Amino acid sequence: MSRALHDVATGTLLGVALNYQGLLKQHLAEFEQPPYQKPPVKPVLFIKTPNTRNEHDAEVVHPGNGLRLQPGPALGVVIGKDISRVSAAEALDYVAGYTIVNEFSLPEDSYYRPAVKAKCRDGFCAIGPELVPTAQIADPHSLTITLYVNGEVRQQNSTANFVRDVPRLIAEISEFMTLHAGDVLITGTPEGRVDVAPGGRVEVEISGLGRLVNHIAAQ
């Protein structure tokens, strides 16, 4: 992690599930069934605990034991000032910049599976390589996000396909919890997650933000 990113992005790692339209559509049928009955009306959030923190060019340990490991390419929004109950119109004033997050996870077949166990293994949240100031990103909602595994494109999408854009996420979250300077909002992973194996090289590229590289190690 670059020094600037390391010094700034020290807070809570807060993830948003189902924030790509393609992914939400895939789950709509499931949401019609009990016990949900309807799609979520508010952002579905999850936490990556501090033990998950990892960085550019570092190893991510495959869990082994017959478990599957999936990268989670995402745009990271680094909060610059404490935020409580801001409007969407003001939200971007509180952002320090953007970075790349690879939010590794075990696959989750249902929302009932314990998400912490799937998402909070040691090293499961790579962040980097740089903190890019907001001024350098004209529009955070027109960025191409690409996952490469061993040099091949395995996922590609655009932040234009967010269900909720960055200002709306910040407004809806800060309505009930204070976001602090240094917190990182993980804005969601697109549909089409793939499995990776030990020895694999995993790269997430986002236009204007560079490329975050990680190496999958055997347990």
Next chain:
Amino acid sequence: MSRALHDVATGTLLGVALNYQGLLKQHLAEFEQPPYQKPPVKPVLFIKTPNTRNEHDAEVVHPGNGLRLQPGPALGVVIGKDISRVSAAEALDYVAGYTIVNEFSLPEDSYYRPAVKAKCRDGFCAIGPELVPTAQIADPHSLTITLYVNGEVRQQNSTANFVRDVPRLIAEISEFMTLHAGDVLITGTPEGRVDVAPGGRVEVEISGLGRLVNHIAAQ
């Protein structure tokens, strides 16, 4: 919060759901339905983010807006040394001591509801009043836990009714995530959660650990 507790319990606040046998039994019928089909086989965990931290004798702000607020009396286990993959037999060697946690929450009617929104509002995790060293608690599984609201007993249970005892929780969690010195394991809230209103005085008493008092304020 006492100085000792304040200096030690600085880490991740990790909650365990459904850890009282009476509560688990209440939900067993629901777990037979889709999409669960069976009861959880591993601890169901949740995180209380740093903005939820609160202390003895402090205010907890009622969310208002037609929402309901419920205290969550729980035994807190404060981790004393980093733990990765320990056996249940060794687990208590890594514990610094015990304290009381009041893990406030909005009621959750289903596991689909966004738990972060219910559990991570500012000030929703009171901890205290003291850190009681493990040596002073002969058996953490024979403690009476009592919730008083405005001086009346509203919940009472015993840590003898845990689904998973403290060593087993630590062993099962540290199998997939490192617990760090200063992390607090919130071992579960018993069945029978009650609503509280602005102006209310909420106290959680655990035998040998004292009494954690909080005051419900209007928004």
